[in-house]
Amino acid sequence: MTEIPFDLIALQVLTGLALGCIYVLVATGLTLIFGLLNIVNFAHGAFYAAGAYLGVFAFTYTGNFWLSLVAVPFGMALIGLPTERFLLRPVYGRDPSYPLLLTFGLGYVIVELIRIAFGTDGIPFNAPAALKGSLFFGDIAFPRYRLFVMAFTAALLAGLWFLIEKTSFGLIIRAGARNPEIVSVLGVDTSRVWMLIFALGTAVAGVAGFLAAPMRGVIPEMGVTVLIEAFVITVVGGMGSLPGAVIAGLSMGVVVSLTSYFAADYSNVVMFAIMAAVLLVRPQGLLGRPEFAR
Amino acid sequence: MLKVDKLNAWYGRSHVVQDVSFEVAPSEIVTLLGRNGAGKSTTIRSIMGLVAKRTGSVIFGTGEVLAAPSWKRFEAGLAYVPEHRSIVPGLTVLENLRLGLIASPLKRNEHAIIDEIAETFPRLKQRLSQEAVTLSGGEQQMLAIARAVASKPAMILLDEPSEGIMPVLVDEMFEYFDRLRGQGTTILLIEQNVEIALRISDRAYILDQGAIVHQGSARDLLADREIQERYCSV
Ligand SMILES: Nc1ncnc2c1ncn2[C@@H]1O[C@H](COP(=O)(O)OP(=O)(O)OP(=O)(O)O)[C@@H](O)[C@H]1O
Numbered sequence A: 001m002t003e004i005p006f007d008l009i010a011l012q013v014l015t016g017l018a019l020g021c022i023y024v025l026v027a028t029g030l031t032l033i034f035g036l037l038n039i040v041n042f043a044h045g046a047f048y049a050a051g052a053y054l055g056v057f058a059f060t061y062t063g064n065f066w067l068s069l070v071a072v073p074f075g076m077a078l079i080g081l082p083t084e085r086f087l088l089r090p091v092y093g094r095d096p097s098y099p100l101l102l103t104f105g106l107g108y109v110i111v112e113l114i115r116i117a118f119g120t121d122g123i124p125f126n127a128p129a130a131l132k133g134s135l136f137f138g139d140i141a142f143p144r145y146r147l148f149v150m151a152f153t154a155a156l157l158a159g160l161w162f163l164i165e166k167t168s169f170g171l172i173i174r175a176g177a178r179n180p181e182i183v184s185v186l187g188v189d190t191s192r193v194w195m196l197i198f199a200l201g202t203a204v205a206g207v208a209g210f211l212a213a214p215m216r217g218v219i220p221e222m223g224v225t226v227l228i229e230a231f232v233i234t235v236v237g238g239m240g241s242l243p244g245a246v247i248a249g250l251s252m253g254v255v256v257s258l259t260s261y262f263a264a265d266y267s268n269v270v271m272f273a274i275m276a277a278v279l280l281v282r283p284q285g286l287l288g289r290p291e292f293a294r
Numbered sequence B: 001m002l003k004v005d006k007l008n009a010w011y012g013r014s015h016v017v018q019d020v021s022f023e024v025a026p027s028e029i030v031t032l033l034g035r036n037g038a039g040k041s042t043t044i045r046s047i048m049g050l051v052a053k054r055t056g057s058v059i060f061g062t063g064e065v066l067a068a069p070s071w072k073r074f075e076a077g078l079a080y081v082p083e084h085r086s087i088v089p090g091l092t093v094l095e096n097l098r099l100g101l102i103a104s105p106l107k108r109n110e111h112a113i114i115d116e117i118a119e120t121f122p123r124l125k126q127r128l129s130q131e132a133v134t135l136s137g138g139e140q141q142m143l144a145i146a147r148a149v150a151s152k153p154a155m156i157l158l159d160e161p162s163e164g165i166m167p168v169l170v171d172e173m174f175e176y177f178d179r180l181r182g183q184g185t186t187i188l189l190i191e192q193n194v195e196i197a198l199r200i201s202d203r204a205y206i207l208d209q210g211a212i213v214h215q216g217s218a219r220d221l222l223a224d225r226e227i228q229e230r231y232c233s234v
């Protein structure tokens, strides 16, 4: 067996973690929306793409990456709010196929709108100058942008954790995920909470798309594969579990990245193989609650 | 305080509550009796806006509330403790209590109110940081009640609070209801435990197959074995 250079493995792991961060962000929104609204959001990949385009669009006007990064979540929330209010709210309590078909259709509409507005070809987008190049640890070079994606994701997740665990709104979220009826009997307008959660999930998906842009390119269909990947991660992590999504997302990122380096032929199937294996042992996913395992 | 007029409710196509009318005056304790499946829970769930298909009129205080979404009743001072455990899993006892104040203007005095509750329910006081689902059944019911009264509602609807709880705790609980009423809180109670409920009640209504079939003062009903046998025995 030939020796595998350590620095290459380290680089692959880092690449995988950065990729995992994107997975985690997409899966976080998906799992939040599922956990509270009981909706599997098939438009989530399109929101991811919309976030990337919104960011690139903002960048071409402002020329400022950071400003664009701030604009994306707000812009995406403005799309998420009416989507929940006018498309999803009317079908709560009906057969699950309603939201499924609605979000599926919405995804197509969004991607088509992107094609009309920005064309069917991809748009090149590079990391901002400040984040170009590499940082050296010893003689291993780590691309700055990937490190930034990791730090930014960590900060965003810390913010989400604080929101959910330490604030009144978070208490409503945690209680509402388990027993929405009690929360509304205790005076909370839960439909407003669901709307905000949907907007939050949409915003995080958009940010993920924009963060991924310099790494994975910007094309109208960019959300398609990421949606499937994020589904796999929510299932592996456990539907509705945020810590589960984080653990599953990061490990999947690393596994996919290592596989694509050492056994490129298998990089597309390794995720599904792992999902199958996890589900055989734990049908509810790593940290899922058993009641979702049906 | 609460005036229910020709209330009807359906689950799918089954017409579970049929033209139910009754009233509860301020500071009264009124009990709704009836055997299993009579429609007692559905009646108060409709009052709370938790049954999708409902018609009729429910006036609480001065306003009509039946059509409003559930959460609006809280503002008006109407609280509800559902049947079975309504404790939120994954939250601690303290978090469950805080949930009771989350939409209340009293939230500013959260600490004082929770201290007050802890004095009233010493069993909860020792377990504030514990996961609420690890409490015993009786303690969980106490917690659900404490959570509902935290915001100092004008009226509270209690669905079988004594269910599955050991007798000592039931006595303690009903003494508490009596005290609560003494402080001016109006109570509508659903109970299988006819005797103990009637003993603290002013009046009672009996529900059978979705309709009110009898009403009277608690004292008369307590003495009327025949009615009790006919409508309330299991
Ligand atoms: N969610 C539901 N869906 C369909 N039918 C229901 C539902 N809940 C109750 N029912 C039916 O409605 C009728 C009235 O039920 P309800 O729970 O109001 O009775 P109850 O008087 O509270 O009985 P119990 O003393 O057993 O609590 C019953 O026949 C019951 O089977």
Ligand SMILES: [Mg+2]
Binding pocket: B040, B041, B042, B083, B159
């Ligand atoms: Mg009942």
